[in-house]
Amino acid sequence: MRAITVSSSNLNQWALDFVGNKERILEAVRKARKDGSALLVTPEMSICGYNCLDAFLEQDTTLHSWEVLKDLIDHEDCQDILLDLGMPIMHRSCLYNCRVLVWNRVILYIRPKMSLANDGLFREMRYFTPWQKRGEWEDHLLPAPLREMTGQRSVKFGDCVVEANDTVIGTEMCEELFTPDSPSMHLGLDGVEIICNSSASHWQLRKLSRRLELIQESSKKGGSVYLYANQQGCDGEGREYFDGCALIALNGEIVAQASQFSLNDVEVISATVDLDEIWNARFPPARRMQASKEPPYPRIQLDVSLTASEALPTRELSPIKQAIILRPEEEIGLAAGCWCWDYLRRSSQAGAFLPLSGGIDSCATAVIFFSATRLVYTAVQSENQQVIKDMRRICGEPEGSTWLPSGPKELCNRIFHTCYMGTQNSSKETRARAKQLANDIGSYHIDLNMDTIVKGFTMLFSTLFGGRTLRYKTDGGTNQEGLALQNIQSRSRMVISYLLASTLTIVRSRPGGGNLLVMGSANVDECLRGYLTKYDCSSADINPIGGISKKDLSRFLRFAKSEYKLEVLESFLTATPTAELEPISKDYVQSDEQDMGCTYDELGVFGRLRKIEKLGPFSMWQKLCVQWKHLSPREVYQRTRFLWHNFGINRHKQEILTPSLHAETYSPDSNRYDLLPFLRPSLTWAYNRIEKAVSEIEQR
Numbered sequence: 103m104r105a106i107t108v109s110s111s112n113l114n115q116w117a118l119d120f121v122g123n124k125e126r127i128l129e130a131v132r133k134a135r136k137d138g139s140a141l142l143v144t145p146e147m148s149i150c151g152y153n154c155l156d157a158f159l160e161q162d163t164t165l166h167s168w169e170v171l172k173d174l175i176d177h178e179d180c181q182d183i184l185l186d187l188g189m190p191i192m193h194r195s196c197l198y199n200c201r202v203l204v205w206n207r208v209i210l211y212i213r214p215k216m217s218l219a220n221d222g223l224f225r226e227m228r229y230f231t232p233w234q235k236r237g238e239w240e241d242h243l244l245p246a247p248l249r250e251m252t253g254q255r256s257v258k259f260g261d262c263v264v265e266a267n268d269t270v271i272g273t274e275m276c277e278e279l280f281t282p283d284s285p286s287m288h289l290g291l292d293g294v295e296i297i298c299n300s301s302a303s304h305w306q307l308r309k310l311s312r313r314l315e316l317i318q319e320s321s322k323k324g325g326s327v328y329l330y331a332n333q334q335g336c337d338g339e340g341r342e343y344f345d346g347c348a349l350i351a352l353n354g355e356i357v358a359q360a361s362q363f364s365l366n367d368v369e370v371i372s373a374t375v376d377l378d379e380i381w382n383a384r385f386p387p388a389r390r391m392q393a394s395k396e397p398p399y400p401r402i403q404l405d406v407s408l409t410a411s412e413a414l415p416t417r418e419l420s421p422i423k424q425a426i427i428l429r430p431e432e433e434i435g436l437a438a439g440c441w442c443w444d445y446l447r448r449s450s451q452a453g454a455f456l457p458l459s460g461g462i463d464s465c466a467t468a469v470i471f472f473s474a475t476r477l478v479y480t481a482v483q484s485e486n487q488q489v490i491k492d493m494r495r496i497c498g499e500p501e502g503s504t505w506l507p508s509g510p511k512e513l514c515n516r517i518f519h520t521c522y523m524g525t526q527n528s529s530k531e532t533r534a535r536a537k538q539l540a541n542d543i544g545s546y547h548i549d550l551n552m553d554t555i556v557k558g559f560t561m562l563f564s565t566l567f568g569g570r571t572l573r574y575k576t577d578g579g580t581n582q583e584g585l586a587l588q589n590i591q592s593r594s595r596m597v598i599s600y601l602l603a604s605t606l607t608i609v610r611s612r613p614g615g616g617n618l619l620v621m622g623s624a625n626v627d628e629c630l631r632g633y634l635t636k637y638d639c640s641s642a643d644i645n646p647i648g649g650i651s652k653k654d655l656s657r658f659l660r661f662a663k664s665e666y667k668l669e670v671l672e673s674f675l676t677a678t679p680t681a682e683l684e685p686i687s688k689d690y691v692q693s694d695e696q697d698m699g700c701t702y703d704e705l706g707v708f709g710r711l712r713k714i715e716k717l718g719p720f721s722m723w724q725k726l727c728v729q730w731k732h733l734s735p736r737e738v739y740q741r742t743r744f745l746w747h748n749f750g751i752n753r754h755k756q757e758i759l760t761p762s763l764h765a766e767t768y769s770p771d772s773n774r775y776d777l778l779p780f781l782r783p784s785l786t787w788a789y790n791r792i793e794k795a796v797s798e799i800e801q802r
Contacts, residue, residue, distance in 0.1 A: 104376060104409040106269065110350055111370045112145070112366070113144060113145050113369075114333075116338060120166050130368050133370035137370070146301050146302040169247070170189075171187065172251055175248075188300050200213060210257070212260075215276075218232045223775055226277075237261050238260050239259060258400065263292070266408050271295075271296045274289070279317070291393040295380050297320070297321075298331075301330065304345070305344065306765060317351055328349070328352075332345070336444040336448070341764050341773065343763055347360055350371060350372075355422045358420060366488075374419050431657045431661035437765070443478060452615070454517065455618040457520075457623070460529075463655065465535075468540070475514045479513060493513070518543075518545040520540045521550065522537065525553050537549060542670050552594055555598075574684050591683050592635040596639045603620045625650055626762075630749065644762070650766065707726075718785075718788060719743070726742060750785070756771060
């Protein structure tokens with residue numbers, strides 16, 4: 103029996119926070135050593151933080167990473183344990199995303215990333231070069247301070263493995279797992295038994311199952327112990343949330359799984375496994391035939407035995423576990439709640455402010471923030487000192503305070519502020535719903551009317567243009583006039599939001615004062631359609647639901663109704679979505695779907711086909727003719743053209759979207775994700791092509 107204890111980690115590292123990142127790595131090392139581990143894997147770029155973006159181009163980022171690495175290598179707690187750390191390294195005038203493996207004040211080797219993440223949210227090739235020499239290495243000259251401390255002039259830099267006296271350890275990095283020819287397969291064929299994967303894999307709805315599938319498949323197919331470490335928290339870019347969920351798998355079976363969503367800055371999981379079980383998994387003849395012709399990796403010798411020296415291990419082997427995969431509605435509450443808290447504590451603001459309209463979107467945003475306070479309260483009960491410290495600071499508690507909240511509602515009242523901004527177009531129902539929800543979650547709520555502000559703008563217009571008045575289309579005005587009147591209301595709400603966000607702590611006589619984060623509440627489907635006013639109350643500091651579809655938000659609210667015991671949510675779910683920007687009469691109530699000219703379901707389909715399947719108008723029309731059989735080809739064409747037209751003319755709005763939690767792969771956010779032209783022509787060629795095809799079908 104070759105029993106070994108190994109560890110992986112979730113770390114809430116922050117871009118360029120070298121002091122904090124170092125301390126969190128040290129805490130993880132201490133936890134792993136306490137578990138008796140021989141090896142600890144940390145997340146991608148664990149030393150400097152993953153989302154340094156263009157700061158990677160600054161020489162200081164690499165310099166300070168070397169300085170932190172030196173401190174870690176020389177630290178007492180970092181001895182007699184194999185550490186897998188991440189940082190950027192300049193080698194022969196190229197910057198690489200690297201893993202540095204160290205043991206007892208010696209750098210064993212540096213492994214550069216071979217497949218870079220360069221799609222969706224990621225632009226690694228803007229900064230880094232992929233290592234393209236499989237199974238090859240070069241000498242890398244260490245900086246002078248590292249040479250003096252380690253006694254090494256240079257180390258191997260490239261695609262190598264570590265060979266201890268009793269096992270072989272190799273490295274795979276994040277994106278490489280997702281590629282068709284993943285390194286773990288070749289490592290396994292060359293006899294590597296322990297594979298370390300250091301990742302910065304962001305959360306997306308329904309993504310974890312795919313990640314789990316790949317890890318288990320790699321571990322099972324190759325036969326190995328697979329250690330997956332992941333970044334946790336919002337890091338530095340702000341739009342994505344890294345969901346942790348570190349894993350340890352043995353031959354395809356999960357033996358340890360960390361939490362997917364947590365307010366813990368450091369989480370370490372450990373497992374004790376028998377490496378002899380890998381031998382059994384690798385016995386089939388077909389595999390041995392492939393292994394016999396696999397080119398060998400360069401081996402760095404480590405004259406140490408990492409497995410237990412006793413005939414029988416002093417610790418029991420870790421049992422197989424059932425992987426935990428949350429439902430999408432649970433993911434929304436936890437991921438968005440963690441993201442809100444991480445953003446709030448790192449932005450050094452005094453709380454949050456939300457315009458609460460009485461509709462589903464702002465309701466979901468409020469419930470998400472309530473979920474954050476529930477998570478904080480749970481962490482407080484668990485005596486999480488970092489969370490307690492952050493909470494007291496955000497609440498304006500003086501130094502030395504021992505205050506703790508009695509429950510999530512009390513905490514919510516201290517840091518969460520909501521406001522119903524009504525006009526003569528608002529209904530009693532939405533006003534009552536907003537007030538009831540605020541009461542049920544405990545937010546500090548304001549109920550106001552802003553008709554005088556709207557009247558001031560319309561009077562100014564009338565004065566400027568000789569007494570001319572603007573009329574809603576329901577009162578005989580033009581569509582342009584109606585939109586102008588609606589936009590006055592929505593844009594005024596943004597101004598009021600920022601006024602209250604900067605003054606409410608003063609009004610409430612809160613020690614230390616401070617500003618509030620203004621929260622927006624436009625869902626991903628409305629952003630896609632452009633169904634929002636530019637610089638209205640959807641323009642905010644952050645938007646927790648900007649990447650979540652209307653359908654998923656409704657599902658989340660149904661879940662929250664029972665899980666959070668919020669019966670008021672039923673009235674939100676059964677109400678017709680409405681902006682309430684036009685006069686209500688017995689014959690007319692403004693409806694979101696009627697205003698948009700399409701349903702939320704149609705927007706969801708359009709979003710997925712456009713972004714995920716990368717279809718243009720013609721290809722989309724072809725596919726929808728098969729999917730939407732209840733419509734004729736011409737009707738499908740009309741719907742397709744309508745959706746593309748509105749997406750195009752509203753593209754300018756997507757250039758200034760409030761930073762939103764990335765949750766859907768069809769997000770239209772132009773900031774590094776959906777990089778399409780800002781000024782778009784009419785898609786005449788594509789439309790003519792469809793019209794020709796429709797005519798041919800109709801003639802047949």
